[in-house]
Amino acid sequence: MPELPEVETFRRFTERYALHVPVTDVRVFKPKILENTTELALEQALIGRCLLETRRVGKHLLVRIGSPSEIASSEMKSREMAPPLDLGWLFLHFGMTGFLSYERDGQSVVNAYGNPALPNAHIRVQLALADGGLFNFHEQRMFGKLGLTTDAAAYFQARKLGPDALTVDRETFVAALQKRKGQLKPALMDQSLVAGVGNVYADEALYQCGLHPGRQASGLSAKEVTALHQQVVDVLQRTVAVAADRDQLPAHYMLHQRHPKAVCPSGGHPLSIASFGGRTTYFCPVCQS
DNA sequence: CCACATGTTCATTT
DNA sequence: AAAATGAACATGTG
Known part of the structure; x- marks a missing residue:
C-alpha cells in the first residue's frame, strides 16, 4: 500500500502525533528492520530528544531529531538565535506493508490511514514519548527500513530520487x-x-x-x-x-x-x-x- | 501444495 | 549506456 499518498499520510500523521514531545524510550522488536544502525545507536540519538519536523520525497519519510528546547525556526530567525544543533534525521521506508500507529492512555489507537481494525501486531520499532504516547512503526513483511542519517539531502541523493510526483512541474x-x-x-x-x-x-x-x-x-x-x-x-x-x-x-x-x-x-x-x-x-x- | 501481493535492489541479458 | 527481465528479500493469504 505505501506509495506516495500513503507515505504523505504517514508524514502528516507523524506531524500530528509525534512532534515536540521528548522521546523517553526506543524499543526495537525486529532488529532486521534497521538499516546501518542499532537499537543502542537509536537510543543514543533519540532519548531525551524530540522529533521536530518531517520531510518526504517519493515514498521516503525523514523526521528531524532535535533538542527539546529548540523552538520553531521562524521564531528563531526573528530572535537571531544560534543555529540548531545538527542531530540528524530518522528515516523510514514502508516497503510493501508498512504503516504507523499511535496509542495513548491504553486504549486509543489511531492508524495512519483508513484501516480501522488493524491488530497491534507487527510492531517493529516503537518510540515511547514523554506524554505517555507510543508511536509505532509496523512492517509485516520486513521490506521496510528505519535508520539514521546525518544529511537529508545526501540521503535523497544516494537513492537517486527524481522530483516528487505530487508536485513535479x-x-x-x-x-x-x-x-x-x-x-x-x-x-x-x-x-x-x-x-x-x-x-x-x-x-x-x-x-x-x-x-x-x-x-x-x-x-x-x-x-x-x-x-x-x-x-x-x-x-x-x-x-x-x-x-x-x-x-x-x-x-x-x-x-x-x-x-x-x-x-x-x-x-x-x-x-x-x-x-x-x-x-x-x-x-x-x-x-x- | 501453489500463485500471488502495494517495493527496492541486484545480476544478467538484450 | 539504457532498458528489460527475473530473482531475491519475508510473510501472509487465497
Missing part, C-alpha cells in the same frame, strides 16, 4: 518522458524519473488518461504527455486528500477493480491483467491505447 515531467526509451508503465514507476508512483497509482493515472501501459514513453504526443502529467498529479493529490483511504476515491477509479473479475468502470468490459516492468498491470484494452 509539467516541463520537467515532459522532458523526462521524452528522453525515455521504453514503456510508459516502467517509466512511471522508475523512482529516478519521478519519485513516488508505485504499481497501483501508475495504473490509475494511465487509465484515467486512456494511455496503454506498453506505449513508448518518448512516443507520446504533446497532448498525451500533458494529460499524463495532469493525471499523475491529480490522482496522487486526490488520494492524499482522502488520507489514502481508497474507499473514498471516485467510483470511476479503476483501482477498485484489482481482482480477477475486474471490469472497466466506464464500459464494463473485462480489464486486461498483464505484466509490465515485472509488475501486475490492470488496464482496459478498449479505453487505453
